[in-house]
Amino acid sequence: MPPKKKKGCASKTGKKLPLTTPGPLLDSSNAKRLILIRHGESEGQAAKMQGLDRQRDSSLIDCGLTRRGAGQASKIPTMLRSIVDSIDIVFTSPLLRALETTLRGFQQLAAPVIVHYGIREIGSRIPENRVRSVEAVYRDLATLNLAKLEDVDFETLKPEVWPDSGGESLDRASRNTNISNFLKYISDVRDERTIVVVCHYNVIRAVVGDVVRPENAMPIGCWLGEGGAVNLATDQREFFTPQSASAGARTSKGET
Structure with missing residues (x-):
C-alpha cells in the first residue's frame, strides 16, 4: 500500500492536494451545496497589458475589477439562474x-452577504493581495453605486486586528488553517444549505486541489460535508439544474 499523502501538500506528481480529504461520497442526500466563484478579471491580471509591473506597482494595491471583469461578474446571475x-x-x-464581484453578481439577491477574512488570496505578497482597512475598501465600493453595499456585513467575522501586518498570517500553514477553519465553520456552525463563496484562484485550489483551474466569475459546484469535507460535483451541469437544487432542499428539511 503506498504511503498516505499529507493534506494540503503537493503529491509526487506535482499536483496540489485539497486541504480536506472527504470520506464518503457527498451529494445532495448528505451534504450542503457549496458554490465557489473566483472574482472577475482584476486590474492586477490586466497589469501587463496596461504597462504596469504587477509585482511592484503601488496603484495595484487591493485593486478592483477591469471593465471586462465587471462584465463577467454581472453575468453570474445568468449562470446561476436555475438555482x-x-x-x-x-x-x-x-x-x-x-467584494466588487459579489456586489455586481448578486445585486438582486435577498440572502445576506458576509465578509470572511480567512478567505483572502494566498500564495503571494503582490500589491493586489495587500489588505486594507474596511473604511478604505468601503469608500472605493461606494463610488461604484452598487446595490446591497449597505447590507454587506463587514463586522460579524472581523478579526480583532485588521488589517493585519502580514507575518505569520501569510505563511502557508496559517493560510491553510484559515481556509480549513472556514470550511468547518460553514459546514458545522452555519445552518444554511446552499452557500456561495466568492474568493480567489489559490483559495479555490486549496479547497478542491488542482483538478480545477478556476476561471474568472465561473461558478464551481461542490458538496460540503461535516468537518469541512468537500467533494467537487462530478457532473457540474447536473449540479446547477433546478431538479438537483430541489432534491437538496427536500433532503435538508428532514435533517437536524
Whole structure:
C-alpha cells in the first residue's frame, strides 16, 4: 500500500492536494451545496497589458475589477439562474475585487452577504493581495453605486486586528488553517444549505486541489460535508439544474 499523502501538500506528481480529504461520497442526500466563484478579471491580471509591473506597482494595491471583469461578474446571475432562488448566504473575501464581484453578481439577491477574512488570496505578497482597512475598501465600493453595499456585513467575522501586518498570517500553514477553519465553520456552525463563496484562484485550489483551474466569475459546484469535507460535483451541469437544487432542499428539511 503506498504511503498516505499529507493534506494540503503537493503529491509526487506535482499536483496540489485539497486541504480536506472527504470520506464518503457527498451529494445532495448528505451534504450542503457549496458554490465557489473566483472574482472577475482584476486590474492586477490586466497589469501587463496596461504597462504596469504587477509585482511592484503601488496603484495595484487591493485593486478592483477591469471593465471586462465587471462584465463577467454581472453575468453570474445568468449562470446561476436555475438555482439562484435557493441560495441562502454569500461569503466573500475582504479584498476589493472579490467584494466588487459579489456586489455586481448578486445585486438582486435577498440572502445576506458576509465578509470572511480567512478567505483572502494566498500564495503571494503582490500589491493586489495587500489588505486594507474596511473604511478604505468601503469608500472605493461606494463610488461604484452598487446595490446591497449597505447590507454587506463587514463586522460579524472581523478579526480583532485588521488589517493585519502580514507575518505569520501569510505563511502557508496559517493560510491553510484559515481556509480549513472556514470550511468547518460553514459546514458545522452555519445552518444554511446552499452557500456561495466568492474568493480567489489559490483559495479555490486549496479547497478542491488542482483538478480545477478556476476561471474568472465561473461558478464551481461542490458538496460540503461535516468537518469541512468537500467533494467537487462530478457532473457540474447536473449540479446547477433546478431538479438537483430541489432534491437538496427536500433532503435538508428532514435533517437536524
